[in-house]
Amino acid sequence: xxxxxxxxxxxxxxxxxxxxxxxxxxxxALRGSIREELDKKPQRMIIDLQNVPYMxxxxxxxxxxxxxxxxxxxRKLAVCCLQDxxxxxxxxxxxxxxxxxxxxxDEAKEA
Amino acid sequence: xxxxxxxxxxxxxxxxxxxxxxxxxxxxALRGSIREELDKKPQRMIIDLQNVPYMxxxxxxxxxxxxxxxxxxxRKLAVCCLQDxxxxxxxxxxxxxxxxxxxxxDEAKEA
Amino acid sequence: xxxxxxxxxxxxxxISQPQYLCVIRSVINVIGGKCGLSSTETDHVVLAVDxxxxxxxxxxxxxxxDKEVDISIRPINDKDGQGIEIILDDQCADIKIxxxxxRDLSELKPGGLGIHIxxxxxxxxxxxxxxxxxxxxxTLRKFHKQQQD
Amino acid sequence: xxxxxxxxxxxxxxISQPQYLCVIRSVINVIGGKCGLSSTETDHVVLAVDxxxxxxxxxxxxxxxDKEVDISIRPINDKDGQGIEIILDDQCADIKIxxxxxRDLSELKPGGLGIHIxxxxxxxxxxxxxxxxxxxxxTLRKFHKQQQD
Ligand SMILES: Nc1ncnc2c1ncn2[C@@H]1O[C@H](COP(=O)(O)OP(=O)(O)O)[C@@H](O)[C@H]1O
Ligand SMILES: Nc1ncnc2c1ncn2[C@@H]1O[C@H](COP(=O)(O)OP(=O)(O)O)[C@@H](O)[C@H]1O
Numbered sequence: 001x002x003x004x005x006x007x008x009x010x011x012x013x014x015x016x017x018x019x020x021x022x023x024x025x026x027x028x029a030l031r032g033s034i035r036e037e038l039d040k041k042p043q044r045m046i047i048d049l050q051n052v053p054y055m056x057x058x059x060x061x062x063x064x065x066x067x068x069x070x071x072x073x074x075r076k077l078a079v080c081c082l083q084d085x086x087x088x089x090x091x092x093x094x095x096x097x098x099x100x101x102x103x104x105x106d107e108a109k110e111a
Numbered sequence: 112x113x114x115x116x117x118x119x120x121x122x123x124x125x126x127x128x129x130x131x132x133x134x135x136x137x138x139x140a141l142r143g144s145i146r147e148e149l150d151k152k153p154q155r156m157i158i159d160l161q162n163v164p165y166m167x168x169x170x171x172x173x174x175x176x177x178x179x180x181x182x183x184x185x186r187k188l189a190v191c192c193l194q195d196x197x198x199x200x201x202x203x204x205x206x207x208x209x210x211x212x213x214x215x216x217d218e219a220k221e222a
Numbered sequence: 223x224x225x226x227x228x229x230x231x232x233x234x235x236x237i238s239q240p241q242y243l244c245v246i247r248s249v250i251n252v253i254g255g256k257c258g259l260s261s262t263e264t265d266h267v268v269l270a271v272d273x274x275x276x277x278x279x280x281x282x283x284x285x286x287x288d289k290e291v292d293i294s295i296r297p298i299n300d301k302d303g304q305g306i307e308i309i310l311d312d313q314c315a316d317i318k319i320x321x322x323x324x325r326d327l328s329e330l331k332p333g334g335l336g337i338h339i340x341x342x343x344x345x346x347x348x349x350x351x352x353x354x355x356x357x358x359x360x361t362l363r364k365f366h367k368q369q370q371d
Numbered sequence: 372x373x374x375x376x377x378x379x380x381x382x383x384x385x386i387s388q389p390q391y392l393c394v395i396r397s398v399i400n401v402i403g404g405k406c407g408l409s410s411t412e413t414d415h416v417v418l419a420v421d422x423x424x425x426x427x428x429x430x431x432x433x434x435x436x437d438k439e440v441d442i443s444i445r446p447i448n449d450k451d452g453q454g455i456e457i458i459l460d461d462q463c464a465d466i467k468i469x470x471x472x473x474r475d476l477s478e479l480k481p482g483g484l485g486i487h488i489x490x491x492x493x494x495x496x497x498x499x500x501x502x503x504x505x506x507x508x509x510t511l512r513k514f515h516k517q518q519q520d
Contacts, residue, residue, distance in 0.1 A: 021244060023240065023243045023244065023272060023276070024240040024243060024276045024279065024280065025239075025240035025241045025243055025244070054247070056269060056272045056273060056276065057273055057276075057333075057335035057336050057339055058276060060335060061332040061333045061335070062332070064330060064331065064332040064333075065332040067330075068330070068331075068332070085265050085269075088262075088265060088266070088269070089269060089339075092266070092269070092339055092342055092343065093335050093338070093339065094327060098330060132393060132396075134389065134392045134393065134421060134425070135389040135392060135425045135428065135429065136388075136389035136390045136392055136393070165396070167418060167421045167422060167425065168422055168425075168482075168484035168485050168488055169425060171484060172481035172482045172484070173481070175479060175480065175481040175482075176481040178479075179479070179480075179481070196414050196418075199411075199414060199415070199418070200418060200488075203415070203418070203488055203491055203492065204484050204487070204488065205476060209479060223372060223384045227384055227385070227386045227437075227438075227439045228386065228437050231385065231386040231388070231391060232383065232384075232385050232386070232391060232394055233383065233384040233385075234381065234382065234383045234384075235372045235376055235381075235382040235383075236376070236380065236381050236382075237376045237377065237380040237381070239380070241405060242380060242381060244401055245381055245398055245401045245402060248397040248398065248400070248401045249394055249397065249398060251397070252393055252394050252397045253394060256390060288376075288377050289376075290376040
């Protein structure tokens, strides 16, 4: 992940599209970008991972943080468009049941 | 290149399709396969590189050998479907003028 | 280097900066198949090694960017099967291996997944104080399983 | 390893077997961009290093599969510009650098392209007898050129 995530406003929240491998080289910056959005308390936050070929547990930690912040405020967090390897780490970390995971941005918007 | 090249008979010769990176780890085997076909003195030999993402000068040497054998016997040799990086080495080695290079197998068959 | 190249065919020394994690991943990614792992097995080992090196950088070296991580790789082909062995050596002389602990996964919290992932993915995970007592050695092994192809 | 990791961020020792050329290529491929090279420049450096290592294996070690090649990589960022330096060290004590010669390209023959490619691609190519006189050191440098992006 060498670029900042792309932030798009939604009627009821925000869509954050990340691009590139997510590992410990970028999670500090990514955490910062996502916290900035969390602070605005969006009713719905969608994290689009379609352009993320790879993620390790330091990336998962950032998502878990976001999930906890949103859940605590009774707001929604969804992730969508996971590539196979990223699906793999969700399964290995047994987080595929914890997160709301969708196949498309549209499905995540409606849920 | 971990697989042997795919050899297909043509009305007037042979089509040799190679797959995978061509470097010094496979050129001895590749040279063997191509020599076997050269020994049959095909009127036309087409070497299809569409599934070759990378080639170094040890691969180029095999092709130059084939070209020389065919030219000496007044028979044809064409290469086709070069990917960008492979085109690059032909240019760097200034062999893009020496070989007959085509964009498709069909063009190579007609030429 | 630490080992005989005839056994450990590829050895690397990488500075302790996360920007080079992707270099290490690409090496494991290319070598996995050569050691007889399936592509899914290779993907998993890539993740495991990434987690282990990240831990050395974060916890071992506390993000100091001028330390070294040594990675030694050998193909395994013996009675235990076909696979890969990867040894990570660091120079964290002040770390005791007892500090390196799997966490309980029942509670959801950010972090604490790395060691868990290591053990889930690899067939063999072993932390030792390095023979020369200058740091930690992590030995990882993964064998190819027929049915996973 | 040969160098200080603070300068040469990634160092590798690879056994002298052509099956590992692709490992070396993947490392250069990932590091090129980090050193500021464009993707075409990186592709070219990948080829140059592949040619140089192949030469060590073929000509230096005469295909003996149990020798070592050391590869040390550092990003350059100084008055000369931004780019990459790659040092190859072998242990071919019986090779004299005078034996390593570009060939005349006017005549078409198989082989003899490697050194030519090295000089066409790299901005700096230098062969030295190693300080310890145990082999050859090849120093390669490539700088990013603005217009090539
Ligand atoms: N290489 C290491 N050196 C020192 N301590 C480590 C190392 N690896 C892991 N640890 C310790 O084990 C704990 C658990 O590691 P891990 O499961 O990867 O989770 P996390 O890194 O998210 O804390 C770390 O918090 C750290 O205290
Ligand atoms: N690392 C090396 N060690 C010893 N001799 C070398 C080395 N590199 C090149 N040479 C010599 O220089 C010649 C030219 O090399 P090169 O241009 O790569 O063409 P080729 O390898 O096809 O012969 C080789 O044939 C060899 O005699």
